Amino acid sequence: MEDNSKLRKLIRESIMEELGKEQRYAINMDFYVYANSDEDAVAQAKAIASDMDKKLDNKASITGVTRRFDAMGGSPVEFNQFDEGVMKMLKRKFAGVSDEQAAYNEKHGLPDNWRGTKEGYYEKQGEGNSRPSGSNE
Numbered sequence: 001m002e003d004n005s006k007l008r009k010l011i012r013e014s015i016m017e018e019l020g021k022e023q024r025y026a027i028n029m030d031f032y033v034y035a036n037s038d039e040d041a042v043a044q045a046k047a048i049a050s051d052m053d054k055k056l057d058n059k060a061s062i063t064g065v066t067r068r069f070d071a072m073g074g075s076p077v078e079f080n081q082f083d084e085g086v087m088k089m090l091k092r093k094f095a096g097v098s099d100e101q102a103a104y105n106e107k108h109g110l111p112d113n114w115r116g117t118k119e120g121y122y123e124k125q126g127e128g129n130s131r132p133s134g135s136n137e
Helices: 002-019 038-056 084-095 099-108 118-125
Strands: 065-068 074-077
Touching: 038 065, 038 074
Parallel strands: none
Antiparallel strands: 065 074
16 A cells, blocks of 8 residues: 555656646636627627637636526527637638738638738739638738
């Protein structure tokens, strides 16, 4: 039995050496939003999580939404956990858009799958193309 406790101590020490003093934690939050519909409430919550993730790079996400009737009761709201952020990321990857280009696109209000400059995009925008493409693509 004593060998088992020595082994546990060695394992614990090895883990602490590997992890260092700073460790990662998962935090569950609960907050209220006021909305006219379930969809609006989910959109607000996702926007808040997205803002947190952009500011802190902490992978903030919404894991549940409940419509509250009063302080004691409520009902769960169904929502798509495979959200727009994941879809945008997949769309960019399939289009071959780099992370730098994605940041440029977001900054300038360009489509997620654009691979050129804002000037190139606006040059071709009005020409009736079904797929954005410009001289700078």
